[in-house]
Amino acid sequence: MEEIKVTNIVKFHILFLLYQRPVHGYELMTEIEKLVGSKPSASQIYPFLSVLKKNNLIAIKEEAERDKKVYELTEKGRRFVEKKLEMFGGIISATIEKDLTTCAHCGCKVYSGGYEETIDGEKITFCCTHCAGTYKRG
Template structure:
């Protein structure tokens, strides 16, 4: 096994939550995932993935004492894990950027993407459209 399969959002989110300096337990990760998604992943889902990451060299397991007779483990990213996380974060950011671009309105006159300032107006047939600024709105009607 060279690289863990990152085929689900659960796996991607879990990996993005891991850190090279601050170790986290499976329980910490489950709690964070619950806060993020509103759904607590089962330990039958978390631990097999953590073991997969460990076996492929992306995280290190550290024993941090025991709770009630059971060994407690925490996990942190290796250098290889950090690289994968950065690659993944980049990929996610690109995906979000694409989604964002698709959702953004464009100025009806100049075509610039509208991130915040929007002038609402109507086109020549009276349908609602948006402009980036008053000047574009005026220029559109001047034509």
């Protein structure tokens, strides 16, 4: 399989939508418009879909009477998207982790809030006052 690069948010969003359910081409357009705030051009979407198709990651169903195409992930496609999701998830949590501080007492990650106390002239972060109390006694 040739390397499929998911180089922008539009491509990533297409994969994410397909992962949730089979979608019409026009639905992809509308959903992406909602995401990026402007109408995507067909060239942002259809070449990517045809690469996916060429690699058997999606199947295209024609709804004859309305002449609309429905795009659907194949089994192989689902596995592909799961891998991408994992990768992006890893990047996102790494970004969040960087900004986290750790409770000086219990070691848990403090996402927001937290509790700061100055002990012996040093500013120390805890997850809560209980941890601060235990730390000081310890």
